[in-house]
Amino acid sequence: MNPNATVLLTTARTRLRAFGIEDIDNLFALDSDPEVMRFISKGENTPRSLIEAKILPRWLELYRDPQPYGFWAIELIASGAFIGWVHLRTDRISPPELELGYRLHTAAWGRGLATECARAIIAMAFETRLSNFISARTLAENLASQSVMQKCGLSFREEFLYSTELLPGWTDTERRAVKYGISRAEWMRRASSRGI
Numbered sequence: 001m002n003p004n005a006t007v008l009l010t011t012a013r014t015r016l017r018a019f020g021i022e023d024i025d026n027l028f029a030l031d032s033d034p035e036v037m038r039f040i041s042k043g044e045n046t047p048r049s050l051i052e053a054k055i056l057p058r059w060l061e062l063y064r065d066p067q068p069y070g071f072w073a074i075e076l077i078a079s080g081a082f083i084g085w086v087h088l089r090t091d092r093i094s095p096p097e098l099e100l101g102y103r104l105h106t107a108a109w110g111r112g113l114a115t116e117c118a119r120a121i122i123a124m125a126f127e128t129r130l131s132n133f134i135s136a137r138t139l140a141e142n143l144a145s146q147s148v149m150q151k152c153g154l155s156f157r158e159e160f161l162y163s164t165e166l167l168p169g170w171t172d173t174e175r176r177a178v179k180y181g182i183s184r185a186e187w188m189r190r191a192s193s194r195g196i
Contacts, residue, residue, distance in 0.1 A: 016072040026082045039142040083108040098131040135181040154180035
């Protein structure tokens with residue numbers, strides 16, 4: 001971990017910190033796993049040059065916003081290992097909603113880490129009144145991602161097709177996607193019932 005990196009929050013097992021230019025190799029390794037990229041690019045990796053020239057600079061620019069929007073690196077507290085990222089940003093399809101997203105190394109799958117981080121960032125957003133609604137989307141075939149959404153309290157909202165501009169060359173069946181979401185009022189009712 002960069003000792004000067006901004007830490008957004010910590011959970012029982014992880015720390016969510018700001019990305020830095022030194023994370024290019026971390027991101028390239030993450031996006032080079034065909035299983036990680038299966039529902040994003042049909043398993044194709046993200047070129048390192050694209051991460052370095054466009055993706056990471058765009059993410060770093062998001063930190064200029066005084067609100068804690070953007071992409072946050074997930075590190076294991078015990079080892080400091082980078083295991084992926086979680087994001088919270090203005091929803092590109094339905095502003096002013098906030099959009100939740102996450103991407104983790106396969107070695108971190110099945111351990112509840114995506115759920116742990118997503119729950120924490122949702123709680124932060126609602127507790128600080130950043131938004132009244134948080135949504136998340138994934139391909140209809142991506143049942144593991146939908147499971148994380150459900151465990152975080154998000155419920156099914158609608159089915160839709162991602163645009164051909166976003167997924168060029170994909171068939172209608174492949175572009176079939178789902179949206180889940182939760183309102184601040186819903187989250188507060190559930191938090192109250194759990195005694196949070």
